[in-house]
Amino acid sequence: MTTTRAEPQPADFADVRTTNLAVVLRHLRANGPSSRAAIAASTGLTKATVSSLTGDLIGHRLLRETGLSGNRIGRPATVLALDGSAYASIGLQVAPDRLTALAVDYSGEQLLLWHRATVPAGPAPAEIVALAQRAASRVRQQGRHVLGLTLAVPGDLPGGPSGDELRDRVAGSLRQKDLVVTVAGHATLAAVAEQRRAGRSSLALVSGTAGLSAGLIIDGHPVRGGRLGHLALGPAGTPALGEQAGITPLIRRALSDVDPAAQADLAPAVEQVAIRARTGDRTTLAALRHTGGYLGQGLAALVNLVEPEVIVLGDHYATLAEWLIPVAADELARLTPAGDTPVVASALGLYAAALGGAVSHLDQVDTGRLPDNDR
Amino acid sequence: MTTTRAEPQPADFADVRTTNLAVVLRHLRANGPSSRAAIAASTGLTKATVSSLTGDLIGHRLLRETGLSGNRIGRPATVLALDGSAYASIGLQVAPDRLTALAVDYSGEQLLLWHRATVPAGPAPAEIVALAQRAASRVRQQGRHVLGLTLAVPGDLPGGPSGDELRDRVAGSLRQKDLVVTVAGHATLAAVAEQRRAGRSSLALVSGTAGLSAGLIIDGHPVRGGRLGHLALGPAGTPALGEQAGITPLIRRALSDVDPAAQADLAPAVEQVAIRARTGDRTTLAALRHTGGYLGQGLAALVNLVEPEVIVLGDHYATLAEWLIPVAADELARLTPAGDTPVVASALGLYAAALGGAVSHLDQVDTGRLPDNDR
Structure with a gap:
């Protein structure tokens, strides 16, 4: 992008x-x-x-x-x-446990939001292609011309075809020459959705849907990278930040008595963490403080290196924001000279990447590159 | 900027x-x-x-x-x-121990390079103003119209007037309405100079002239931030990266037997470190390995977060590149997925920030905004 x-x-x-x-x-x-x-x-x-x-x-x-x-x-x-009625675009969020398709029209109104559970090994390309085709068909039935479709993929989805191969396969299956198919990371696309909502020219969105990632918008443009969980400082063997501040390690610490298979489905596991925290469970609150402290150190790295105007905690981090933000904000204040970058919870939910994927095509129209309407 | x-x-x-x-x-x-x-x-x-x-x-x-x-x-x-003969611009590098003025003409040819040692407390604004005036006069005597002057300041020069106050004071003293005076950080300006030389649209320059800083150019534009030395991950009390990978701590470790006052003048102290390393001094080589390892972790943070095409070790790091790069490159390969971002030593020396400050005004002309020549 x-x-x-x-x-x-x-x-x-x-x-x-x-x-x-x-x-x-x-x-x-x-x-x-x-x-x-x-x-x-x-x-x-x-x-x-x-x-x-x-x-x-x-x-x-x-x-x-x-x-x-x-x-x-x-x-x-x-x-x-x-006028939102003539054009639409689609975001397709690919996660290890589920596929999500979301379509919006040009005025930003949501046209569809579908989920598909996938096989335990993660979504097969054929499932992704089938869902893309079905979503495009539905949008066309509603009388909208589909401008584009974006595949939102985790930075480190294991196995399967690479993002570019997947993009080509989906593009080939949709049989519409002027339909632009792109592929980008979850966190970057969630940041695009936040940027459109907040109107900031520079922001960082922290996502936990696949490891710990940051979507960075700098001077109005998405930047490649954002592998926040990979940060590591210390002697050899020091765990990377993702091990300290990631959502999966948090669940492991907070729900140590729960069957690991049940921990793997992140959304219900994170809800369980929130429920225990509300009841004052000491183990859970300690795990949240640990996560929040290291998360704050990661946010401080973002602020020290690229100075976003605002940091948005996305998806699972947003669900736990009431416990994470106070601890993270203290670390951020301690480690940055100005110390006053605001940290807020996203209001866009778990499918912000699908939304960002869809709106990125509308943003193209907003740059004045009008759709070809000779059809 | x-x-x-x-x-x-x-x-x-x-x-x-x-x-x-x-x-x-x-x-x-x-x-x-x-x-x-x-x-x-x-x-x-x-x-x-x-x-x-x-x-x-x-x-x-x-x-x-x-x-x-x-x-x-x-x-x-x-x-x-x-045609380089009509226009010139000036970079004025402000460091705790010395002032450097450098002027180039529009074709990039160097017109002057002056140094002034300053009082031990650091340069007073009056010294900076006087050197700016003298440099501008000399360039005008050579028949060049001065397009601009940039003050290159360390990110954390203690005391003294803020960058903006200094800029206004210098601008007021130069008595030329169309002369643009700007202020920016050492590392950012050194990165601008490297970008002009290397033609990369995305690079990181690591500077040790005032703490540990990175100048970041992303998609052709300088980005605010780059406080690499402020990165810290770990329990409260863990030293920040600048303590592990900075030039001043390196000198302290390598030249522990040398008078601290002599350590404060960085350029000769760094030369002394290089001389000892060449003789195989064990303490010095251990200090360089320590610095190189942590520096590599900092470079990995840059690569994971913003993916520069190339990393350039500037000023004092360049002087010690033959010892630092092998260790740093190993850490970089270990901590980044692709692991192949090149790390090279700058060829621009200790005054790259002054050069970057000067050429940034020529870059303005290169964007097609022609100087006002009604004079």
């Missing part, structure tokens, strides 16, 4: 138009329905340019006229709004 | 021209003198556009005609080259 922006490319007038289409779309996404005059006043574009741009966007069914503004002095103006 | 690129700004035809001016300048910087036809063929711009753009650049004294190309079949063509 990361592209190189170091070398300028020759520009022409089409680039100016693309940029200005993006300005209009972002304005409407940020401010809601607006008149052409209001768009012009707020963006600095001329009224004639705004009329031409919005005409193009209406032609692409990305905007629609919603009636007249009545709350101003002077002649009522036609109000334009983002 | 980091700017937010998240929100598009309205574009107009001037932006197209700016971008295309940048394309021509970068082409000439990368490929050396070229004819207009060769520029057009290589960049994809039309010959008419190239003629107009190069005319503008000649008018700004950024290009000059250097004669006719004779080594091609067909009519000889006029060859254009970057």
Whole structure:
């Protein structure tokens, strides 16, 4: 997902138009329905340019006229709004224990959210392809053109085909030439979803769905890496941070009396940890303090190295935020000079990566690259 | 130095021209003198556009005609080259023990390199201002217009005015309205200098001039942060990485028999460490192995979190690279999945930050924002 922006490319007038289409779309996404005059006043574009741009966007069914503004002095103006009805995109979250498909339309409304339990060995490529096909069919039946599909994969899903092979296989099965299929890591895509919600240009999202990972958005762009659980400092044999602050080791410490097979299904095991913590179980609370302390050291590493504006605890960490955040924030304050980077819990739940995968294609439209509608 | 690129700004035809001016300048910087036809063929711009753009650049004294190309079949063509003679910029490196001023012209040629020893308490603002004024005067006497001056400051220079106050004081003293004065950290500016030399869009430079810091360039842009020495993982009281892998602790371990006052002047002390290592001194070699191992763990943190294409050991680390790199590379391979990020020693010496500060203003010109030459 990361592209190189170091070398300028020759520009022409089409680039100016693309940029200005993006300005209009972002304005409407940020401010809601607006008149052409209001768009012009707020963006600095001329009224004639705004009329031409919005005409193009209406032609692409990305905007629609919603009636007249009545709350101003002077002649009522036609109000334009983002039109979600023509386009949609899909995120498909691949985890060791389940597949999740999520589709949203261009206005951001959720069209479907499906789960499939998989075989114990993890999802087979054929299952992933079948779910992608079914989700695309359903979205098309709803009258939406599918712009793209993103496979959200754990950084270290063992075995199976590599991400690129999986992407090619899914793309080949969907039989739609202009449907863009991409693949990216859970944590990065969850960070994309958070960025769209929070409007921050720089954030870190910490995910525990597959090891301990950070999705990093820096200056508005996702950055490769984020393998927070791999951090290790100390003599040879010192455990890596993932062993100290990961969700699986936390469950092992807190639910040491529970059958390991039951521990492997993370979501119910994490719920069990929360239930025990609420009852004041000492072993569980000690395990949460251990996890929170080391997590805070990991967050401090992120702040010291790349200075995100905010750190969001995602998925399973969000479920346990009330116990983890106070301890982690203390370590963060101790180990960073300013010490005041906010740590918050995500409100996007366990499928933020699927959502981020879906919205990343809508973000492409928001950069002014309009879908090809000659069909 | 980091700017937010998240929100598009309205574009107009001037932006197209700016971008295309940048394309021509970068082409000439990368490929050396070229004819207009060769520029057009290589960049994809039309010959008419190239003629107009190069005319503008000649008018700004950024290009000059250097004669006719004779080594091609067909009519000889006029060859254009970057002209370094009209513009220059200055980097001023502020360290606890000395000030360094360095100026380069637009073609990258070094115009001056001055050092000033400072009082033991560190450079006073008045000394910094005086050196800035003297450097600017000298460059102007050489017939160059000064585009900008950058103050390269350690991340944690104790006491004294903050970076922004220092910048305003220097800017006020130079009495030239279009001279841009900026301030940034040593490691970041050294990374800028390395990026210009190596042409990588993503790199990390490790500096030991003031603690242990990393200058990070990601997707072509400097990133805030890089406080590598602040990393700490472990129970409360565990020393931070700077205590294990920093230059000052290395000197303390290797030269434990030397007067602490003599250890404080880093460059000669590091030379002494290298001399002892060459003679096979066991204490020194053990200290270098300790430093190299922990440094490798810090480099692994950088690779796991932001995946630079290459890691460059700068300044004092470069002096000791033959002992540090083998140990650090082993740790890096052990702690990162791919394990193959190259680690190289910088060839830019102890004043790379001053160089990076100077060239950052030339980079601005290379983005197509031409200097105001109405003077």
